Amino acid sequence: MSDKFDYDLIIIGAGVGGHGAALHAVACGLKTAIVEDGVMGGTCVNRGCIPSKALLAASGRVREMRAKSHLKALGIDVGEVNFDRGAIASHADNLVLKLRGDLTNSLKRLGVDILEGRGRVAGVQKVSVGDKTYTAKDIILATGSEPFVPRGIQIDGKTVYTSDQAVRLETLPQWVAIIGSGYIGLEFADVYTALGSEVTMIEALDVLMPGFDPDIAKIAERVLLKPRDIETRTGVFATKITAGSPVKIELTDAKTKKVVEVLEVDACLVATGRIPLTKDLGLESVGIAPNQRGFIDVDDTMATSVPHLWAIGDATGKMMLAHAASAQGIVAVENMCGRATTVDYQSIPAAAFTHPEVSFVGLTEPQAKEKGAAEGFKVATAKSYFKGNSKAIAEGETEGLAKIVYREDTGELLGVHIIGIHASDLIHEASAAIRDRQTVQKLATVVHAHPTLSEVLDEAYKRAAHI
Numbered sequence: 001m002s003d004k005f006d007y008d009l010i011i012i013g014a015g016v017g018g019h020g021a022a023l024h025a026v027a028c029g030l031k032t033a034i035v036e037d038g039v040m041g042g043t044c045v046n047r048g049c050i051p052s053k054a055l056l057a058a059s060g061r062v063r064e065m066r067a068k069s070h071l072k073a074l075g076i077d078v079g080e081v082n083f084d085r086g087a088i089a090s091h092a093d094n095l096v097l098k099l100r101g102d103l104t105n106s107l108k109r110l111g112v113d114i115l116e117g118r119g120r121v122a123g124v125q126k127v128s129v130g131d132k133t134y135t136a137k138d139i140i141l142a143t144g145s146e147p148f149v150p151r152g153i154q155i156d157g158k159t160v161y162t163s164d165q166a167v168r169l170e171t172l173p174q175w176v177a178i179i180g181s182g183y184i185g186l187e188f189a190d191v192y193t194a195l196g197s198e199v200t201m202i203e204a205l206d207v208l209m210p211g212f213d214p215d216i217a218k219i220a221e222r223v224l225l226k227p228r229d230i231e232t233r234t235g236v237f238a239t240k241i242t243a244g245s246p247v248k249i250e251l252t253d254a255k256t257k258k259v260v261e262v263l264e265v266d267a268c269l270v271a272t273g274r275i276p277l278t279k280d281l282g283l284e285s286v287g288i289a290p291n292q293r294g295f296i297d298v299d300d301t302m303a304t305s306v307p308h309l310w311a312i313g314d315a316t317g318k319m320m321l322a323h324a325a326s327a328q329g330i331v332a333v334e335n336m337c338g339r340a341t342t343v344d345y346q347s348i349p350a351a352a353f354t355h356p357e358v359s360f361v362g363l364t365e366p367q368a369k370e371k372g373a374a375e376g377f378k379v380a381t382a383k384s385y386f387k388g389n390s391k392a393i394a395e396g397e398t399e400g401l402a403k404i405v406y407r408e409d410t411g412e413l414l415g416v417h418i419i420g421i422h423a424s425d426l427i428h429e430a431s432a433a434i435r436d437r438q439t440v441q442k443l444a445t446v447v448h449a450h451p452t453l454s455e456v457l458d459e460a461y462k463r464a465a466h467i
Contacts, residue, residue, distance in 0.1 A: 004135070004137075005125065005135045005136055005137045006033075006134045006135045006136065007030075007031050007032060007033045007113070007134065007135070007136040007137070008025070008030035008031045008032065008136065008137050008138065009021075009022075009025045009030045009031070009032045009033070009136055009137065009138045009139070009140065009333070009336070010032075010033045010034075010035065010115075010119075010127045010134060010136040010138075010139050010140075011025075011032065011033070011034045011035065011139075011140045011142055011329075012035045012119035012120075012121075012127065012139070012140070012141050012142060012143060012281070013034075013035070013036065013042065013119075013141065013142035013143045013144055013313070013315075014034045014035070014036035014040045014041065014042060014103075014107075014114070014142075015041065015042020015043060015044060015045070015142060015144050015313065015322070015325065016041075016042060016044045016045070016313075016322040016323070016325055016326050017042075017142040017144075017312045017313035017314075017322070017325025017326055017328060017329045018034055018036075018042070018140070018142035018312075018313075018329065019034075019040075019041075019103055019106075019107065019326075020325070020326030020327075020329040020330060021140055021142065021312065021326075021329025021330065021332060021333055022034050022107060022110075022112050022329075023106070023107075023110065024329065024330045024333045024334075025333045026110045026111065026112060028333055028334075028337050030333070030337075032111075032112045032113070033112065033113040033114070033115050033134065033136070034107060034112055034113070034114055034115070035115045035116075035117065035119030035127065035129050036114065036115075036116060036119075037116070037117055037118040037119065039100060040100050040103050040104045040107075040114075041096075041099065041100045041103050042144050043144050043145065043146075043314075043322075044322040045096060045099050045100055045103060046096055046100065047163065047164045047167055048163065048167070048322070049322055050092075050095055050096055050099055051092040051093070051095065051096050051167035051168075052092075052163070052167050052184075052187055052188075052191075052353075053353055054091050054092035054095045054096075055088065055089075055092050055167065055169060055191050056187060056190060056191055056353045056354075056355075058083070058088040058091055058092075059088070059190065059191045059194035059195050060190075060194060060355045062081060062083050062194050062195060063193075063194040063355055064355075065078055065081040066081050070396055073396055074396055083195065085169060085171075085172050085195070088169060088195075089168060089169040089170065092167060092168075092169065093168075115129045115134070116129075117129040117130040118130065120280065120281055120282035121139065121141075121281055121282035121283055121285055121286055121309070122282055122285055123285050123286065124286055124306065124307075124308070124309075125137065125138075125139065125308055126285075127139055128282070137308060137336075138308045138309075138310065138336045139308065139309050139310065140302075140310045140311070140312060140329065140332055140333075141278075141281065141296060141304075141309070141310065141311040141312070141315055142311070142312050142313050142315065142325065142329065143276070143277045143278060143281065143313075143314075143315045144276075144277050144313055144314045144315060144325075145274040145275055145276050145277055145313075145314035145315070145320060146164075146274060146275060146277055147162035147163060147164060147270065147271075147272075147273075147274055147275075148272050148273045148274055148275045149162065149270055149272070150237075150238075150270075150272055152238075152239050152240040152241065152250075153179075153238065153240075153241040153270055154241060154242055154243045155243070155270065156243035156244075158170075158171075158243070159243045159244060159245065159247050159266070159267050159268070160241055160242075160243040160247055160267070160268045160270065161267070161268075161269060161270070162269070162270050162271070163184050163188070163269070163271060166188055166269050169191075171267070172192070172195055172196065172197055173192075173197055173265070173266035173267035174197060174198065174266050175197065175198045175199075175200070175265045175266045175267075176192055176197050176198070176199055176200075176265060176266060176267045176268065176269060177199075177200045177201075177202060177238075177247070177249055177263060177265045177267070177268045177269070178192075178199055178200070178201050178202065178268075178269045178271055179202050179238050179241075179268065179269065179270045179271060179272055180202075180203065180270070180271035180272045180273070181201055181203040181208045181209050181210070181232075182209070182211055182271065182273065183211075183350075183352045184271040185201060185269070185271040186209070186220070186224060186352050186354050186358075187352055187353060187354055188269055188271065189201060189224070189225070189228075189230055189354075190224065190354045190355055193228040193229050193230060194355075197229070198229040198230075199228075199229060199230045199231075200230070200231050200232070200233065200263065200265065201225070201230055201231070201232045201233070202232075202233045202236060202238055202249075202251065203232070203233065203234045203235075203236075204235070204236065204237045204254055205234065205235070205254075206234055206235045206254075207234060208220075208221055208225070208232060208234060209221070212358065212360070212364070212417070213360065213364040213365055213366075213403060213405075213415070213417040214364070214365065214366070215365070215383070215401070215403055215417070216358060216360070216401075216403065216417045216418075216419050219399075219400065219401060219419050220354075220358060220419055223356065223399045223400070223419070224354050224355075224356075233251060233261075235253065235254045235255065236251040236252060236253055236254060236260060236261070237251070237252045237254055238250070238251060238252075238268075239251070239252040239259070241268055241270070245266070246264040246265060246266060247264070247265050247266065247267060247268045248262060248263070248264055249262065249263040249264075249265065249268060250262050251263065274314060274320055275294055276290070276293075276294045276295050276296070276314055276315045276316075276317060277314075277315065278290040278294055278295065278296055278315050279294075283296075286306045286309060287306070288304060288305055288306055288309075293317060294317075295315065295316055295317035296311040296315050296316055297316075298310070298311050298312075298316050298318075300342040300343065301331065301332070301335040301340070301341070301342060302316070302328050302329075302331055302332035302335065302343070303332075303335065308336075310332040310335075310336065312325055312328035312329045312332055313325030313328060313329075316328070318343070318345065319345055319348060321348065321350055323348065324343075324345070324348050327343055327348065328343055331343050344435055346361075346362050346363070346434055347361060347362070347431050347432075347434040347435035348361065348431070349361040349427045349428060349430070349431045351423065351424035351427065353424060356397065356399055356400050356419060356420050356421050356423065357418075357419070357420070357421070357422065357423035357424045358418070358419045358423055359417075359418050359419075359423040359424045359426065359427035360415065360416065360417040360418065360427065361415065361416050361427055361430050361431045361434055362405070362413070362414050362415030362416060362430075362434045363405060363414045363415040364405070364415060364417070365379065365381055365403075365405050365415070367415070368405045368414045368415055371414075372407070377407050377408065377409050377410075378407070378408040378409065379405060379406070379407065379408065379414070380405075380406055380407075380408040380464065381403060381404065381405050381406070381464075382403070382404050382406075382440070382460045382461075382463040382464035383401050383402065383403045383404075383460060383463075384401065384402050384456050384457075384459035384460040384463060385398075385400070385401045385402075385456070386398050386399060386400040386401065386402075386420040386421065386453075386456055387399075388459070389451075389453060389455055389456050389459075390450070390451035390455070391451040391452050391453050391455070392420065392421060392453060392456070394451065395421060397420070397421040399419075399420065400418070400419040400420025400421065400423070401418070401419060401420065401456075402416065402417070402418045402420070402426070402456045402457050402459075402460045403416070403417045403418075403460070404416050404417075404430075404440065404457075404460045404461065404464055405417075406439075406440050406464055410439060411439035411440045411441045411442075411464070411465070412437055412438070412439055413430070413433050413434055413437075413438055413439065413440060413443065414434070415434075416430035416433075416434070416457070418430075418456070418457075420453075420456065421453060422453055426453060426454060426456070426457060429454065429457060430457065440461050440464035440465045441465045443461040443465075444458075444461040444462045444464070444465035444467045446458070446461070
């Protein structure tokens, strides 16, 4: 390290992205500090991925044990199944505390300095934390995001709330409205219905789950929504939500802009996406500002337009996933160490941990066709179903499919979409294949163990390759 600087690298934000960057920086021999003004672990550990998965695990067990006809088919007979809401909430809290502690300890053990307070850029290669200013050869902004709350929505944290409050599971409302049908909305609908709540899901677009491949969304609606205590509204905005008892939700038609219904429910979860935390970062001190959407512009190496200033994670808007942030952090450190590398976003998978799970990597069929039209190639698809998979049949979990999207001319795999048991684990084979730009012809020759769920992908590859 040069004597000119206090640190080789200062990272502002100790979420999953910042933590991953710090670990890699130490491995690369960089003297590193990380700045955090809240709790270590950021959104994922404290208010997102981790506590929500704990709730899904517990509520999923309740759902499974109450599915008596399913268990009876396996030769199992259970009595009445009860649960303790407070104990389920504590399970999530305890997991958060453990992982937050593990994260903090891992940084300390490796000699990363933890600077507590609000971190701001104080000039080129300078960071202020409270009334102190530090210098660093390089700076990474890893400030994350927060839930987006549209205008007209009154959040009180008790009857109207975002996922930040929902993960605490302080109450189980009898009837809850969920605004949005993306990952967050689907996962909480899964938790609430498993524990006995009725759900109304409200989506502004004309179709539910607009971010998913259409074939997956169709099955998800049939499997995850219709059999459960969930009613849906599409093509309407929640233009006004008033907290209280009851919560009043004014629904406005997306096309006519007229109020078409006023719902009265016990609670409302606002799951309308996330926005970057990029205000008041001192960026003006180096002559840049967030773009119109609030994100910090970076190139493929995660560098901003200011030398030695990098940004990763939700703050960049590239791919708002914890593991994407971690990958970006590693890429930023590699580049600051002189090893040119970029993030391959096409091979980064995503998953919704519903029951059954949904996962995907790469392009949806409509996205692939759009790319094909622009670049002059045709797109083909192949599907295989869990109902024909021996392991799924043995488990009694046969709902779902695997769909692959590929180039008709070269056979290159462009996207894979799965809904079914353990979909979040199965997707990584496809992720590696897309990273390596594999063809369906080559993938069709990979031998999968029998009987395993992975054969659902094997079957899809063989269908595509006509084997």
